[in-house]
Amino acid sequence: xxxxxxxxxxxxxxxxxxxxxxxxxxxxxxxxxxxxxxxxxxxxxxxxxxxxxxxxxxxxxxxxxxxxxxxxxxxxxxxxxxxxxxxxxxxxxxxxxxxxxxxxxxxxxxxxxxxxxxxxxxxxxxxxxxxxxxxxxxxxxxxxxxxxxxxxxxxxxxxxxxxxxxxxxxxxxxxxxxxxxxxxxxxxxxxxxxxxxxxxxxxxxxxxxxxxxxxxxxxxxxxxxxxxxxxxxxxxxxxxxxxxxxxxxxxxxxxxxxxxxxxxxxxxxxxxxxxxxxxxxxxxxxxxxxxxxxxxxxxxxxxxxxxxxxxxxxxxxxxxxxxxxxxxxxxxxxxxxxxxxxx
Numbered sequence: 001x002x003x004x005x006x007x008x009x010x011x012x013x014x015x016x017x018x019x020x021x022x023x024x025x026x027x028x029x030x031x032x033x034x035x036x037x038x039x040x041x042x043x044x045x046x047x048x049x050x051x052x053x054x055x056x057x058x059x060x061x062x063x064x065x066x067x068x069x070x071x072x073x074x075x076x077x078x079x080x081x082x083x084x085x086x087x088x089x090x091x092x093x094x095x096x097x098x099x100x101x102x103x104x105x106x107x108x109x110x111x112x113x114x115x116x117x118x119x120x121x122x123x124x125x126x127x128x129x130x131x132x133x134x135x136x137x138x139x140x141x142x143x144x145x146x147x148x149x150x151x152x153x154x155x156x157x158x159x160x161x162x163x164x165x166x167x168x169x170x171x172x173x174x175x176x177x178x179x180x181x182x183x184x185x186x187x188x189x190x191x192x193x194x195x196x197x198x199x200x201x202x203x204x205x206x207x208x209x210x211x212x213x214x215x216x217x218x219x220x221x222x223x224x225x226x227x228x229x230x231x232x233x234x235x236x237x238x239x240x241x242x243x244x245x246x247x248x249x250x251x252x253x254x255x256x257x258x259x260x261x262x263x264x265x266x267x268x269x270x271x272x273x274x275x276x277x278x279x280x281x282x283x284x285x286x287x288x289x290x291x292x293x294x295x296x297x298x299x300x301x302x303x304x305x306x307x308x309x310x311x312x313x314x315x316x317x318x319x320x321x322x323x324x325x326x327x328x329x330x331x332x333x334x335x336x337x338x339x340x341x342x343x
Contacts, residue, residue: 152227183283
């Protein structure tokens with residue numbers, strides 16, 4: 001955004017020293033107990049009168065912010081609510097069996113009467129936070145989603161949506177989910193590989209239809225599970241997603257500009273693929289500080305005296321190469337360096 005001439009304010013749960021090169025003001029909470037997005041919403045609202053435009057990169061409650069300043073989707077309540085989204089889409093697309101419940105015994109009855117495995121998910125949220133297998137020890141609070149587990153390849157589409165309901169498909173990416181080598185819990189988001197090595201025409205078709213049904217604008221993403229020839233829709237992300245850096249690296253484009261232009265119905269011409277891009281997010285196995293310095297391939301770095309809690313992200317690795325295996329090898333080498341930098 002700074003490359004486009006804007007003064008940039010950003011919110012984050014962490015004070016990331018390398019981000020100061022990309023933003024003019026980084027706003028972080030003095031403390032927080034969990035990754036509750038309302039914390040970031042409250043911080044951002046303190047500055048909302050100082051900015052002209054707002055672009056979302058997480059599933060905060062968009063309705064708390066002035067619509068006239070938002071570049072992108074405005075009315076996302078029925079999209080971010082996982083059960084409302086299920087009710088909107090299930091008649092037209094293949095989705096996992098999904099229930100909205102508020103009682104453990106109700107969930108147990110569903111599971112006991114099925115030969116399927118099920119997950120417990122929060123009704124709102126992203127990044128895999130709060131998702132786990134349903135079992136007799138599951139701790140359940142308030143409304144929750146009980147959802148059939150569908151095995152297969154976790155992939156996502158990224159596309160630009162225009163006011164006239166057309167889309168430009170940017171790419172399909174392979175998702176890295178719940179990697180134990182990266183210290184993640186079962187379903188935590190751990191990164192992407194862009195582009196996905198298989199061509200999946202159904203994903204383009206489904207993305208186009210959902211963009212029209214949900215009246216999406218700008219950069220958006222949809223999470224899928226690919227099971228043979230069957231494509232299951234999991235979630236719709238009506239905002240800039242985690243594939244942002246991958247797409248910019250793979251195609252050598254400024255995706256922020258493409259987002260703004262597409263919201264103004266200015267069609268984007270996607271250039272040819274230049275590289276495969278790998279993004280990995282290593283999580284800390286223990287409470288520890290890490291002696292990292294910013295490089296071209298390691299980002300989102302905390303100060304060397306900051307203790308990163310077990311299960312929290314340490315940094316973000318972004319590598320690229322014309323050969324996928326080379327890009328992955330580079331990322332894995334950096335992953336080892338990061339873990340070896342533990343104090």
